Amino acid sequence: MRYKELAERCIEDIQSGRIPSGHKLPSLRRFAAQNEVSLTTAQSTYYLLEELGWAKVRPQSGFFASVPPSSNPPPIMPAFTCRTTDPVNHDCYFRGLGTGPLGVASLSPELLPLDSLERSMRRATREAGARMHGYPVSSGEPLLRSALSAHFASYDLHFSANELVVTNGCMDAVRTAIAITTKPGEAVAISSPCYNGLLNLLALMGRKVVEIPTVENGLDLAQLERYMQQGLVQAGLFSSSHMNPTGVSLSSEQKENLAALAGKYRVPIVEDDVYLELGFQRSLPMPVRYWDRSGYVLWCGSISKTLSAGYRLGWCLPGRYRKQYERYRFTESFGVNLPVQLAVADFIGTTQYSRHVQGLKQKLAFQVASYRNYLSSNLPDESRISDPHGGMVIWLQIPGLDSRSLCRMASEENIALLGGADFSTLDLYGDCVRVNCGWPLEGKDRGKAEAGFQLERFIELTHLCR
Known part of the structure; x- marks a missing residue:
């Protein structure tokens, strides 16, 4: 969808500093003319940027670039004294927990x-x-x-x-x-x-x-x-x-x-x-x-x-x-x-x-922002959400969460997730979950994609596992 591509490009420009935060964005008509799109597409682009926190509207002044505030702090990284341990093969992939849009760090085709x-x-x-x-x-x-x-x-x-x-x-x-x-x-x-x-x-x-x-x-x-x-x-x-x-x-x-x-x-x-x-x-x-x-x-x-x-x-x-x-x-x-x-x-x-990677980075930045925005709006208030500047995964910490129970319940509904225990030999990350952001939340018809449905159900399950 053209409006999403334009939004991805704008987000990259704001993140890189080419468009400074607080800088006035072109008017809707000018933006439409610059990108050879309809006024409706320009409006959809700006409204999406506003929804994700990358633009703010000022009455009688127009749209301005913005960096979305991180309403959720990042997960706490525990301090501990190192010791030698034996890793255990969790067999995540053989248990079926490593497949699906949320479970494995992968890109949508x-x-x-x-x-x-x-x-x-x-x-x-x-x-x-x-x-x-x-x-x-x-x-x-x-x-x-x-x-x-x-x-x-x-x-x-x-x-x-x-x-x-x-x-x-x-x-x-x-x-x-x-x-x-x-x-x-x-x-x-x-x-x-x-x-x-x-x-x-x-x-x-x-x-x-x-x-x-x-x-x-x-x-x-x-x-x-x-x-x-x-x-x-x-x-x-x-x-x-x-x-x-x-x-x-x-x-x-x-x-x-x-x-x-x-x-x-x-x-x-x-x-x-x-x-x-x-x-x-x-x-x-x-x-x-x-x-x-x-x-x-x-x-x-x-x-x-x-x-x-x-x-x-x-x-x-x-x-x-x-x-x-x-x-x-x-x-x-x-x-x-x-x-x-x-x-x-x-x-x-x-x-x-090289051209593909540049475009992919824009898309992933947009998708990570979309996932963070959705999670921030729907997870418990005290949840902590990572704010990565690259890659395709988000690390969540939800106080009181039993991530093993969450992953087990999700697996029964064919939703793949990986809990914090799978990422350590120490008993430190039981209230953490990793979520892949490599699959769009919306389909081409602007309807919710499979990743969107699974993320919605994931949030419902987190409330049952605390």
Whole structure:
């Protein structure tokens, strides 16, 4: 819908500062003329901005840009003393709790450039000819590695194509990194709370974990350093931008300090950076890898959250561990699906990917704002709601909530949710829930979409589980 696209663009302009808060917006007629839309569409755009808090109307003066006040404070991040624990595989996905619009961090297909991807696949298949049927290069298709190198260089994140190793998604990249840097029984430092998929992975690999508290600007690096200094952790596994589930991003200072700690104590840091490009600001936040001077940061990413989860395509920049990483990949598999690699290389190389990501960021910023607005208006007054500046998930804290009971009741109604207990080995987040915002709340006909119906029922269930 055109009015929603225009609202998304306006929100991005206000968030980035291109339209300062308090700045007068164009009149409805002028806005309609500038964007070649009807006056009705212009009105719908401004009314939606007003509803979401991104515009305010002043009598006889018009509409003015605004930043919506956060009526709900963010969830409390508990302070605690670190200790070594054993992760447990919660089997969320096998229990059916990891599927559906609210349960898994994923995008609605309507946000994806499906037709363009199909054209890239056909073009890549035609140009590759018989080569399409051979074994792929174990470290990754050179065309794809070159395309990724050029793409990230546009963000001032430079690396050689030969340094990159292509994997079957980000989790596969992380799994390989953990396998070559640690042994079963050794401890890996993680953020608290931590993405449940990483906890399940570490449990299956037989690793112990040390949860590091989340603080206002990132992680409690003082406690992390003590564990590094004493040799109590053999590696770290962190997201640094738009963490799942909290949405927290490390400050640039924290990222630089984390890279320095890795080099100082020679402790490898595996960086799961799958949400890097989904920040709502125009500039890209640099990963920890940007400040790495000693090669101890293994930077992992994928297109699963930006383009296609089904393609299972990711990568790792393994730093000083490159030879071990490539050797492990060579002995474990014969590489990654070649047609998919060539199709994605084509899609990135034609700059369609950059344009898609810019548009996707606008849509996600709009959807996160819509979810927050709806939740804030309907959850109990004392509820706490995260205000992420990127990614696609919201972290909720509802005092008195029994999130296990909530998720069980929701599952009985085929509504997927993940409670706080799934994101920690400690008994800290029982009143928390993660909600995915990757699916629109409204359908194309302005009616409520499935995600909207599920969110409405989720709110009703929260009142029954307190």
